[in-house]
Amino acid sequence: MSDMASAVLTEFRLEGKLCDVVIKVDDFEFSAHKIILCACSPYFCTLFTGAWGTSDKQLYTIPGVSPEMMNLIINYAYTRSVPVTEDNVVEVLAAAEQLLVPGIVQACCFFLENQLCPENCIGIWKLVDFYHCPELKHKVFLYILYHFEDIACVSQELLELSVQQLATIIENDHLNVKQENTVFEVVLRWIDHLPDQRRDHISVLLPKVRLGLMTPAYLHNTVIDSDVVMNNIECIPIVTEAVTTHNYSGANALSKFQYRNLLTCPRLPSDILLVTGGKDISKAATQLEAYDAKADCWVTVNTEISRAHHGAAVLNNFVYLIGGCSQERYLNTVQRIDLITCSWHEVASMNSCRCYVSVAVQNGCIYAMGGLNGETFFNTVECYKPETDRWTMMAPMCAKRCGAGAAALNGKVYICGGFNGSRNLSSAECYNPETNMWTMITPMLTFRSGLRVVVYRDHIYAVGGTATRTHHLRSVEAYNPRTNRWRPMPSMNNTRTYFGIGVVNDQLFVVGGHNGSTTMLDVECYNADTCIWYSASNIALPRSGLSCCVLQGLHSVAEKLFPRATLMPPNEEEVLA
The missing domain is CATH 2.120.10.80 (Kelch-type beta propeller)
Structure with missing residues (x-):
């Protein structure tokens, strides 16, 4: 649609000219043209042409979305532009997902991708998973893997991850860390954030840490000395295997199995x-x-x-x-x-x-x-x-x-x-x-x-x-x-x-x-x-x-x-x- 056509149709909508539908949200009513709304969303197309819609029906009440968001979506249908900001992006994304407006979903994804930083990337990852933005979710996940050390230093959101989410991150071959010590220390911080609820999760997370890549001194003085580790009976064989690996980690020994054992397999280079x-x-x-x-x-x-x-x-x-x-x-x-x-x-x-x-x-x-x-x-x-x-x-x-x-x-x-x-x-x-x-x-x-x-x-x-x-x-x-x-x-x-x-x-x-x-x-x-x-x-x-x-x-x-x-x-x- 050209800018001139968009301006004319927007003017017609605002003046109520040739409008054939009224969208009601709470106590607000929005006049519009069905064909324009259908062009931006399969939701409207189904609404106006499905079993509950007839060609002569003019009033539709839509629940679950605010008047502000409906006004924004209708305006997008005519102008193909949407004002996404840090303050409204979550609400805009939710409304666009509900009403199946892919153009607005994409605009929100572009905005979130441009806002990525170590402080907010965990929250964005969880958000786009909830609203099903798979492409952006993958990009954000790769960002988390690549910037993990920075995230570990500044992100409070890291401590709010579920055990499954944290395990997914730290077990990945692409996790970018100079030393495996960083991964273990993140696990301890995560557990210490809610110790009574999380202490037993050490048996789930410890096998994801490449203990065999640590120095023997760190393994003995930090990992083995950790109460969280040694008070969990399921962790004993994991630590024992890591110590055994170090004891037999001559060049000829380690090279034969280091890539076949998660404890010793080097992570992929970033x-x-x-x-x-x-x-x-x-x-x-x-x-x-x-x-x-x-x-x-x-x-x-x-x-x-x-x-x-x-x-x-x-x-x-x-x-x-x-x-x-x-x-x-x-x-x-x-x-x-x-x-x-x-x-x-x-x-x-x-x-x-x-x-x-x-x-x-x-x-x-x-x-x-x-x-x-x-x-x-x-x-x-x-x-x-x-x-x-x-x-x-x-x-x-x-x-x-x-x-x-x-x-x-x-x-x-x-x-x-x-x-x-x-x-x-x-x-x-x-x-x-x-x-x-x-x-x-x-x-x-x-x-x-x-x-x-x-x-x-x-x-x-x-x-x-x-x-x-x-x-x-x-x-x-x-x-x-x-x-x-x-x-x-x-x-x-x-x-x-x-x-x-x-x-x-x-x-x-x-x-x-x-x-x-x-x-x-x-x-x-x-x-x-x-x-x-x-x-x-x-x-x-x-x-x-x-x-x-x-x-x-x-x-x-x-x-x-x-x-x-x-x-x-x-x-x-x-x-x-």
């Missing part, structure tokens, strides 16, 4: 570190590798994609591989990968071939900066918008940069270091998309090319690279945009250049690269809380010139890449192997 491209000496890598930080394991994904010294970016749940080189050819092509369907295809090519390109995502756009086409070192910048599938030239950088590192933070794009055709650079600059202008910032403490740059804890980290042709770096420095200053950070265990980098589970991971003498498959991660670099599981193939990106909240991808076996208890031979 964030996935994806490795793309690269090469080992002359052999190009065509497989993707994906990392599950919770299980510290890599899986490979077979593709025919071959490129190195490219950029990788995640936008709208797609992975974009940008530029680089393949078999000594410099590329301007861009490939988009859909890991949900395991398919890929080419999208619009850049205006220039760019090897050693730097990329960053900001405000729904991909920026490709600098690089080399085999002859020219670029300071030019291109911007890709997926909705138009076009690359547009933007303001050039202040310096030519090849093999630089880039990242986006607080609405701006930062690029650091690189090689300008004659020397490595320590300079860095910042791009403001709103003004389309680049501004020089304080130079890094070290000249770096082949470095990697990432945002970690609201700082820009510049990692590794080469200071000169023969001087490979393991040093790290961090830039604070608020002070415009760099400061040195703990160095990596290994020198690296042209490696991959990403932040997963609040830890900074570096993957592969070249150490000055050989291509690497080593992986290490940095924890800012301990200020220490740790070794992690190696990738399958040595790679240099690779790229990394992080996939967030793609539950179906996590299930596909890291399948969990059917859970069953281990047998004695497996435990003692």
Whole structure:
């Protein structure tokens, strides 16, 4: 219905012209047109044409809805707009459900989804379950799983869940927690909220907690020392099994049954570190590798994609591989990968071939900066918008940069270091998309090319690279945009250049690269809380010139890449192997 037609019909309704029905609610009467009401709701269609309705009947009394809500629904039928607010959304949703107005139900769902936060998500989950909004209920449930640690800190609604609802949340493989201790402590808080009524529910909830993922110290000093646990006889075999698992949890023993036992099965990763491209000496890598930080394991994904010294970016749940080189050819092509369907295809090519390109995502756009086409070192910048599938030239950088590192933070794009055709650079600059202008910032403490740059804890980290042709770096420095200053950070265990980098589970991971003498498959991660670099599981193939990106909240991808076996208890031979 056009805006003009809507205005005319609304005017007719308000003036009572050509109206053929009166809806009565309490002592209020609303004149309307049957055909308009039928168009927005099957309830009205059935009411006016069913066995209790006749073509000449004009007055219908409708119970169970307030005059305010009926006025809102009738107005929606004519205008297709509804004023949903925080104060009225529950009443509007209830009325729309009763009178079968799907457009208003959808408007309420959109409103509730936009209002989601750790403080209210539990209440919204229960609300949309009561009013049967399955699609939104699923989205809210995934939100709860992904933000569980934040919810545990701030939500009072969490304590009002039923035992079945809490069990549904904490048993889910997608529950996003850094430590299983958090889950156990939530269970204790929930029980302590109404101890007399809930104490016996510990036997239902404790098997949902992955006790085998806790440290032996926490298991013994906190779980076993808990009166709630040890005073429930049904919990004794659960704790005993967890202790047994720890006693026989050598690498060879645990690996055989950890995925078959709920107590030890790692939860699925909420964030996935994806490795793309690269090469080992002359052999190009065509497989993707994906990392599950919770299980510290890599899986490979077979593709025919071959490129190195490219950029990788995640936008709208797609992975974009940008530029680089393949078999000594410099590329301007861009490939988009859909890991949900395991398919890929080419999208619009850049205006220039760019090897050693730097990329960053900001405000729904991909920026490709600098690089080399085999002859020219670029300071030019291109911007890709997926909705138009076009690359547009933007303001050039202040310096030519090849093999630089880039990242986006607080609405701006930062690029650091690189090689300008004659020397490595320590300079860095910042791009403001709103003004389309680049501004020089304080130079890094070290000249770096082949470095990697990432945002970690609201700082820009510049990692590794080469200071000169023969001087490979393991040093790290961090830039604070608020002070415009760099400061040195703990160095990596290994020198690296042209490696991959990403932040997963609040830890900074570096993957592969070249150490000055050989291509690497080593992986290490940095924890800012301990200020220490740790070794992690190696990738399958040595790679240099690779790229990394992080996939967030793609539950179906996590299930596909890291399948969990059917859970069953281990047998004695497996435990003692």
